[in-house]
Amino acid sequence: MTIAVKVLHVNQARASKSFDIECEVLRNIRHRNLVKIINSCSNVEFKALVLEFMPNGSLEKWLYSQNHFLNVLQRLNIVIDIALAVEYLHHGHSLSVVHCDIKPNNILLDTDMVVHLGDFGIAKLLGEEDSMIQTKTLATIGYIIWIRRDCFYKSDVYSFGILVMETFTRKKQTDDMFGEEMSLKRWVKESLPSSLVDVVDSKLLNTGEREGLAAKDCKLFILQLALECSAEVAEERIDMEEVVARLKKIKTKYLHGTEQAEQVQVDGGDVTVAVAGG
Template sequence: MLGNIRRRNLLKIISCCSQVDFKALVLDYMPNGSPENLLHSQNIPLNVLQRLNIMIDVASALEYVHHGYSIHVVHCDLKPSNILLDDDMGAHVADFGIAKLLDGRDSMAQTMTLATIGYMALNLGMEGIVSRRGDVYSFGIVLMETFTKRKPADEMFVEESSLKQWVANSLHPDRVDSEAMDADLLGAEEDHHFVSKRDCSSSIMRLALACSADSPEDRINMQDALVALNKIKIKFLKDTESE
């Protein structure tokens, strides 16, 4: 099914190799690697607009597989290493190896959970319930990591603390603590666009929390998340132009 899907933000499956002792998919080569490498390994600074565009591309891919067919595709393991970047830094969602198909259903139960801890929704990890809202949860965590440069398994999160709780504690009614964001993202307070970047980051973090609510019923869906991200981008561009 994924081989028949043609969508700009899904990694294209060109062909496959299936032999007794070797099985592989042939995929488009993505020269810029993954956001995980850029954020954590190569330490290449990404600006606000680049990060926004990457997450809009990811949201577009998930919105399509969640709502574009009568059979819903649930990725089940969304994380930065499963997002790949092309020549133009366009993002493509990859690695649907444990994806599930929901044929007209909202959810299904499975006996074995293979998703990655930290990005996995509680109802999947504890109850084995696969649903589109599980992908939405993972998307919210990836949003947080992309803008804070903190992994959910960071050593600073011990006992009851978590990336999600840390982000929630950093939010105020009108702003987000700049210390919670990636230092390469906002720059110094005297920078020309500091306020616009901080306001944009605040909106992103609120959206991330709306995606990663503990209860699946309280999470927004990917259609609403995509609309929200595009609105945040439009406002950010207007704010930076007017400064």
């Protein structure tokens, strides 16, 4: 059996707490889109988690490596898988969990390109006494903002929205083009809908005309949803149950549109065949 071993640096101040939190979370949750813990090792000098191995690495690698490419449907499936994982953490279990660090490095892909959300080292288990935490000091800057107790869930929704933008634009929040005057979210918001082609990953633009129309609508709806998730006011962000429902509708429309395009292309030739599912 091939495994992955996550070793924590015991000399770091938060290592023990991070290890305890991750063990507590992972032994209480089970979901297709969460990394599975196999075992743990812990003593004074060494702490490690034994996890299932993800052969296709992280979303970070697939987005930014020159040797990898994700098409529209693959990216759509990935964000749906992430949304399902977060929905489960928030609403699908008696122990509610806020991940607090949703980013491409923590999105892992198995052999079939199915997402497994990992790294629960700074997760929050709802029910703890903290009334407010400054998560900017705990998580990756730019992915999490201030959290009040009644807005815990919405912090993950915000992070998810930013992640979706990054997935479809292939731009990091730390890209050189962003600074005090411009951010990833503002760039996307000011470009939709008229300048969609200016923000979408250029690798996604090389499609046929009819198939491209379905893909264009898909990318537009996805980025508009991402903006709703990342609204500045937490109360204005939609919850993950609605996010999942809307993503599934977007996927259905995209698949229907591409099937129609394939049917037209086939009908225009010498042979007509039925498209599966049509």
